Amino acid sequence: MSKEHQFDVPPEAFEPKAWYVTRTDANAVLDEIRAWVAEGNEPHLWRGHTHSPPPPLAMPVYIGEVYLPAARVKAKRWAACPCCCPRDPKYGREPGKVAWFPDEQVIRLMGPDCFRALNPEGHDIAVANLAKEQKEWRDKVFLLGNLTKVVDAVALLEDARLIADDFDELQDTLHSRLSICAPKIWHHIGKGVLSLHRSEKEVYRRRDGELHLRPVEVTVRYGSVSVALFDPDSRPLSRKFTKVIESLYDIDYDDVEAALSALSDAERAKAAKTLDQCFQKGRELLAELAERRRCLSPANLATLRAWGREAETPIRFFINRDGSDLFVGARPSEVMRIPLPASVDVVISELPALTGLSSQLGASVGTTRKSA
Ligand SMILES: [Zn+2]
Incomplete structure (x- = not known):
């Protein structure tokens, strides 16, 4: 480290500022510290920072992280x-630690892992506790921001479940009809790609060197279609909706803030996971339902x-919708009628987006983000 980069640290920076008796005292200056550093000031010049080296046997509490601009x-x-290295540039690539030392009642702004060299166990415990606190904080923010969306989501999924019920029934009827009038249809459309079997002639050279033509069967791509409704192995959708709705009932609170403060950290973590998973699953199910609906589009x-x-075509097939009836068969003159429920035309909206998915929230408690 070249001397020209050394900091000229004033003596008062090294004096212990034993002003932080409790964790609450320490937490109270977290925003001030972050603002000080975010404004471009040196962390070691913050008024409450103690720049003396920490005693190796100390057990610090990492109350947060601090980002350089x-x-x-x-x-x-x-x-x-x-x-x-109290006078040399050392940390900042990774956020520094705001460390409160309860025995000395001081705060030190330090390199993220520096204390580990002095006291690995003390450092690791403090890091684990900070990670736990950050996770709890993220869960709280996530739940506060999103739990109020549960009541609408349940209503929307209830509507969707009724429609899914109709589609499940329609699908059963369709299978039984198709098994009579077009039993092999799934074999030909199951991949969602339609093809034609065309006879063509290809040129080949005979052993005597002359060119000749011979017939070959080629498969030509015709187009792609939505086929979920015709799938003989698909499971009923409505039961899947019921499962999601029942899970959402567990976190459908009238008073979100009151409910949140009554929950333990572990219960909050569970609620955050339930919320996240139910919305994800609900979205998947709505997409599946929409895909079944698309099968009936003109x-x-x-x-x-x-x-x-x-x-x-590899198989003769006819399908047509006339108002509330669907007709299927091998050809127009031999069709079976399938009545369609009115709900097949109902468009279901999307679930509201969740903000700050608990897994994606910033790494630090109330942190000033790097990009800020
Ligand atoms: Zn250090």
């Missing part, structure tokens, strides 16, 4: 650390119908 990180102008039916009467 982005421009400073980019310029690699690091901050001085009381642990290892464009989808028209593609299937046109393909089914092509001369080169």
Whole structure:
């Protein structure tokens, strides 16, 4: 480290400022510390910082992290650390630790892992506790921001479940009809890709060297279609909706703030997970339902119908919707009628987005983000 980069640290920085008797006292200055550093000031010059090296046997409490401003990180102008090099630039690439030392009642702003060299166990315990607190904080923010969306989500999923019920029943009827009038249809459409079997002639060279033509069967891609409704192995959707709705009932609180303060940290973590998973699963189910609906769209039916009467189709197939009736069969003259429930035309909205998914929230308690 070249001397020119050394900090000229004033003696008062090293004096112990035993002002932080309790954790509450320490927490109370967290915002002030972050603002000081975010404004471009040296961490070691913050009025409450104690720059003397920590006693190796001390058990610090890491109450948060502190980020150097982005421009400073980019310029690699690091901050001085009381642990290892009080006058040299040392940390800042990773956020520094705001460490409260209860025995000395002081706060030190230090390199993220520096204290580990002095006291690995004390450091690791403090890091684990901070991570736990940060997770709890993220859960709280996530739940506060999103639990109020549960009541609407339940109502929406209840509506969707009724429609899914109708589709499940329709799907059963469709299977039983198709098993009579077009038993092999799934084999030909199951991948969602329609093809034609075309006879063509290919040129080949005989052993005597002359060119000749011979017939070959080629498969030509015709188009793609939505087919979920025709899948003979699909499971009923409505039961899946019921499962999600029942899980959401567990976190459907009238008074979110009151409920949250009554929950333990572990219960909050569980609620955050339930919320996250239910919305994710609910979205998947709504997409599945929409996909079944798409199978009955005029464009989808028209593609299937046109393909089914092509001369080169691998299977004769007819399907047509007329108002509230669906007709299926091998050809227009031999069809079976399937009545459609009114709900097949109902469009279901999306679930509201969740803000700050608990797994994606910032790493630090009330932190000033790097990009700020
Ligand atoms: Zn250090």
